[in-house]
Amino acid sequence: MNIHQFYLKHMAKQTGYRATWEPNRPLFVGAIGKLERGVFTIFTNLEKEGIIPEVVEDETEGFWDYTSYDSVSINFKLAGQAPLAGSALTDADAGVTIDFKNNEAVVFQADKTLTHQIINMAEIEKAIIEKYRKDEWPKDWLIVVQLIEAESATIIISNSSNNQIDLKAEANVGTSHLKLTDASLGLHVVREQGSSFKILAKNGIMPLYRVMGIRHPLFGKPGLSTKSLTEEMDGVLEVQDFDPEELNSVDVETNG
Incomplete structure (x- = not known):
């Protein structure tokens, strides 16, 4: 399994959300697109289709911190402290x-997160059903209905066993509040024994999302259905849970 397939499956299982790939790819609530091997490609959006979404976001910011259980250890080192054995960091480094x-482990930390979500799905469902009956809405179109936005995030996906990474801070060397998500620290790799995919303290990313769409053969697991349809319809508008089978549906290029 390649690194992108592992990450998408792992995060779906652990968080209940779809993970954006690549994690820094732009995304927004109301985007309409298709999934190709788990990668969401935007085709249009609700407003361009004449449907106006009502979007709300959290009033308070959150923090997401997920580390693969029993597979990862994180050690922060302040300036003046002795480094761990084998580390490339010096005594003066933070x-x-x-x-x-x-070889299958994730560090996912997202700071100052806000959840954006559509709240008028009943109206949107009615409009989509009408378009679908008129053959104006492709069955495989999906809508981003919920999205996690992070002011800053660090995501590291390891794809080698016994991998060790040393990250050095360039700023605020004496701080006692080292955070992987703090972009002001200027964290960068000074040594890595194995290999991994890394996004270090990236600002303004949308790492997690949920989609809804007409029931599709690839997505057999039932989720949220805003209402039932008449018998002439062959599906319902529902949350499309992650299905590992979709990773093999279309062959597209990915990093890693």
Whole structure:
């Protein structure tokens, strides 16, 4: 399994959300698109289709912190502290040493997160059904109905066993509040024993989302259905849960 397939399956299982690939790819609530091997490609949006979404977001910011259980250790080092054995960090450096014990592990930290979601899905469903009956809405179109936005995030996906990464901070060297998501620290890799995919303290990304669409053969698991349809319809508008089979549906190029 390649790194993108592992990450999408792993995050869906652990969080209940779809993970954006690549994690820094732009996305927005109301986007309409298709999934190709788990990658969401935008085709249009609700407003361009004449449907106006009502979107709300959290009033308070959150923090997402997920680390693969029993597979990752994270050690923060302040300036003046002795580094871990084998680390490339010096006594004067502030930074982080991350050890991955196997080749399928994730560090996911997202700071100052807001959840954006559509709240007028009943109206949207009615409009989509009308378009679908007129053959104006492709069955495989999906709508982004919920989205996690992070002011900053660090995502590291290991794809080698016994991988160790040393990240050095360039700024605020004496701080006692080192955070993987703090972009002001200027964290960068000074040594890595194995290999991994990394986004380090990236600002303004949309790492997690949910989609709804007409029931599709690839997505057999029932989710939220805003209402039932008449017998002449062969599907319902529902949350499309992640299905591992979709990773093999279309062959597209991915990093990693």
